[in-house]
Amino acid sequence: MKFYCLLVILPLLLCGCGAEETFETIADEVVAPVMAQPRQISVRLPDNAVAPVLESDSRQIYMSDHYEITVETLSAGDLNATVQTLSGYTKDQLTLVETQSGDIKRYDFVWVSAGEAGERLGRGVILDDGQYHYCMSALRDDGESQIVWSEVFQSFRLTENEF
Numbered sequence: 001m002k003f004y005c006l007l008v009i010l011p012l013l014l015c016g017c018g019a020e021e022t023f024e025t026i027a028d029e030v031v032a033p034v035m036a037q038p039r040q041i042s043v044r045l046p047d048n049a050v051a052p053v054l055e056s057d058s059r060q061i062y063m064s065d066h067y068e069i070t071v072e073t074l075s076a077g078d079l080n081a082t083v084q085t086l087s088g089y090t091k092d093q094l095t096l097v098e099t100q101s102g103d104i105k106r107y108d109f110v111w112v113s114a115g116e117a118g119e120r121l122g123r124g125v126i127l128d129d130g131q132y133h134y135c136m137s138a139l140r141d142d143g144e145s146q147i148v149w150s151e152v153f154q155s156f157r158l159t160e161n162e163f
Helices: 002-014 079-087 149-154
Strands: 040-042 059-063 067-075 097-101 104-115 118-128 132-141 157-159
Touching (some): 067 079, 079 104, 079 118, 079 132, 118 149, 132 149
Antiparallel strands (some): 040 157, 097 104, 104 118
């Protein structure tokens, strides 16, 4: 009889020994930081510049018989890629003049490229606020100087968004 009681009691005692495993999961979601909205660009274009020929949310292209101006906003981070997008050259192939005003870095550079009617002169500027590259580039025929390009490039700046 003791033997039967032991057979009944022993399984009852042992069934409390099996602990349940608890699993905990960690979410694999990576939340990307939200970038601030790009700032507004202000520039005084040449008097004979027409409305943008091509326009999107981040790029405007203005064309004339002798020049084209591109104003665009790109994600910051890779300055070399931005310079190459604007000029076709890497930043190591050009001389970049860097200046800083407050939290904005400014990069100015020039280049020469071949065009249908001879050489074309290019000039670019990049304003870097750490989140975006605000860019303007002008490509003009060699010998065309009716526009004072220094005034156009000096007028290129950022303004605060008005909400």
